Amino acid sequence: MPNKTPHRSLRSRIVEVLLRTLVPFFGVGLLAGGLVGVVNFAALPIVESVLSQSWQATEARVERLSVRPPAMPIPLPLDLIEVQYRYDFGSGSFVGRQFGPHGSVESRRVSQAFVASVDADAVVTIWIDPDKPERAVVRRDLNWHVVALALPALMFCVFGGLMVMIGMMMWNDRPAVLRWRKPE
Numbered sequence: 001m002p003n004k005t006p007h008r009s010l011r012s013r014i015v016e017v018l019l020r021t022l023v024p025f026f027g028v029g030l031l032a033g034g035l036v037g038v039v040n041f042a043a044l045p046i047v048e049s050v051l052s053q054s055w056q057a058t059e060a061r062v063e064r065l066s067v068r069p070p071a072m073p074i075p076l077p078l079d080l081i082e083v084q085y086r087y088d089f090g091s092g093s094f095v096g097r098q099f100g101p102h103g104s105v106e107s108r109r110v111s112q113a114f115v116a117s118v119d120a121d122a123v124v125t126i127w128i129d130p131d132k133p134e135r136a137v138v139r140r141d142l143n144w145h146v147v148a149l150a151l152p153a154l155m156f157c158v159f160g161g162l163m164v165m166i167g168m169m170m171w172n173d174r175p176a177v178l179r180w181r182k183p184e
Contacts, residue, residue, distance in 0.1 A: 027163025037153025060087035
């Protein structure tokens with residue numbers, strides 16, 4: 001029985017195998033990176049903000065405060081707020097370092113307003129988890145400008161998922177040259 005597959009060059013076979021291999025792997029990379037971005041910029045801060053709504057307010061003394069731009073390849077209007085504050089709760093004294101539900105990342109507008117409102121050795125209101133008093137935040141509401149950074153990450157998830165799906169369809173529709181054949 002004659003071979004019905006047209007003769008193809010070795011180069012076209014190599015390109016086809018590379019495409020069938022690289023497209024799904026690149027898609028998995030985009031999907032994984034996008035998921036990390038969605039979790040870090042949206043899911044975890046939303047959960048942290050919701051949980052902190054039931055926390056107790058108390059006063060804390062700011063020991064150290066600095067604001068610097070984050071080391072990012074893309075210039076975004078964000079700052080890293082490095083704050084350290086000391087507070088007493090129950091029978092213990094604690095040191096906190098978390099600014100808000102986004103950790104230390106905050107929009108430039110919010111960080112500049114906070115720095116302008118805090119002097120050296122200033123007293124600020126913080127929110128403490130009564131079940132774990134070592135957990136505290138200065139700001140417990142979400143900054144929707146930072147949450148919006150999850151949108152590009154969500155697009156990475158969509159494109160990565162599509163690339164994985166296209167790669168799977170490419171392998172399902174592979175030509176007879178790539179199929180395993182029994183030896184004759």
